[in-house]
Amino acid sequence: MKKVAVVMGSRSDMPVMESCLKTLREFGVPFDVKVLSAHRTIDEVISFCEKAEEEYEVIIAAAGYAAHLGGVIAAKTTLPVIGVPLDASPLKGIDSLLSIVQMPGGIPVATVTIGKAGAKNAAVLAVEIMAIKYPELREKLKSYREEMKKKVLEG
């Protein structure tokens, strides 16, 4: 199984992105974490993208403020990119949400909700994408849903 790349714009994004990493661990999906910024380390983002297809099946890109990271990565690879908007600025993540979701036609970034729930959903969506190829992940997704259902019904 190739890995998921979890890329974030700054180390300061890590506390929120922990819920993404925790969920990937729960599904037993291998991943790498990278701190890279389209604004601050553009050359490193480009070299990461140039090699990404050898190692990764899905890329998760999380960033706050003007979150160009996911869009730039999506522009440089044909792997599916999931963008996680983060509440890091006085605009509380709306800035990040709009800059991730409003990609022009042809270069999509699959966008999840702002913050911790989005970080978790990015991991689940990555697993769903990988489950197309790895049937054991589909079984794990079914058990995950069952567990969730049980928790709701048991209160």
Ligand SMILES: Nc1c(C(=O)O)ncn1[C@@H]1O[C@H](COP(=O)(O)O)[C@@H](O)[C@H]1O
């Ligand atoms: N949006 C981006 C990008 C980018 O899009 O390339 N690089 C860093 N950032 C974001 O800037 C915020 C503040 O970063 P610092 O805390 O390092 O100042 C972080 O949420 C990061 O994701």
